[in-house]
Amino acid sequence: MFPRIPEHLTPNNAVRSLEGIDESYHSLSHHGRSDEKLDQLAFVEQATIDRWANFLRKFKGADLLDDTIVMLTSNLGNASSHDNRNMPVLFAGGGFKHGQHLAFSQTNNYPLPNLYLSMLQNLGMESESFATSTSTMKGLV
Numbered sequence: 001m002f003p004r005i006p007e008h009l010t011p012n013n014a015v016r017s018l019e020g021i022d023e024s025y026h027s028l029s030h031h032g033r034s035d036e037k038l039d040q041l042a043f044v045e046q047a048t049i050d051r052w053a054n055f056l057r058k059f060k061g062a063d064l065l066d067d068t069i070v071m072l073t074s075n076l077g078n079a080s081s082h083d084n085r086n087m088p089v090l091f092a093g094g095g096f097k098h099g100q101h102l103a104f105s106q107t108n109n110y111p112l113p114n115l116y117l118s119m120l121q122n123l124g125m126e127s128e129s130f131a132t133s134t135s136t137m138k139g140l141v
Contacts, residue, residue, distance in 0.1 A: 018043065018044060018047055020040070020043065021040050021043065021044060022040075023037070023040065025041075025044060028040050028041040028044060029041065029076075029079035029080065030079065030080055031080055032080065033080075048072075049072075049090075052070075052072050052090070055070070056070060056092050059092075059093070064093075065092055065093030065094070066093070066095065067093075067094075067123070068093045068094065069091055069092070069093050069094035069096075069119055069122075069123065070091060070092045070093055071089065071090070071091040071119075072089075072090045072091070073087055073088060073089040073090070074087050074088055075087070085106075085109060086104070086106055086109055087112070089115065091119075094119060094122050094123055095122050095123075095141070096122060096140050096141055097139075097140060097141055100139075102139050102140075110134075110135075110137050111132055111133065111134060113129075113130045113131040113132050113133035114133045114134060114135055114136060114137050115137055116130045116131070116133070117129060117130040117133040117135075117136050118136040118137045118140050121136060122140070122141060
């Protein structure tokens, strides 16, 4: 059974069920460096991470993460300016080296398809490329 969408993430982008949050996620992501919006955005994003962690805990003891990758990411690196470079990515499982934070160059980063190629290969799929990948990513295994 798949978990339902977290209550604080609804299709219309509202985060109504979180006490103290009075704007949509989209509005908060365009914070314009407002301290109030940044505080609310941090709260919403922490709630999202907490829900993701709870979902992953359900895999514990079932060995499902040996052959599965669960990824959490965004479509933007800086939503306030619609910048799609240097997106945050979290993932679990798939035989990768976990418990680390990898930070790549802000100006000369890997193209995202390199991550997908690394994921495919780490799951045992014999792929030499994925979309516009140029190689696999270093530091993941």
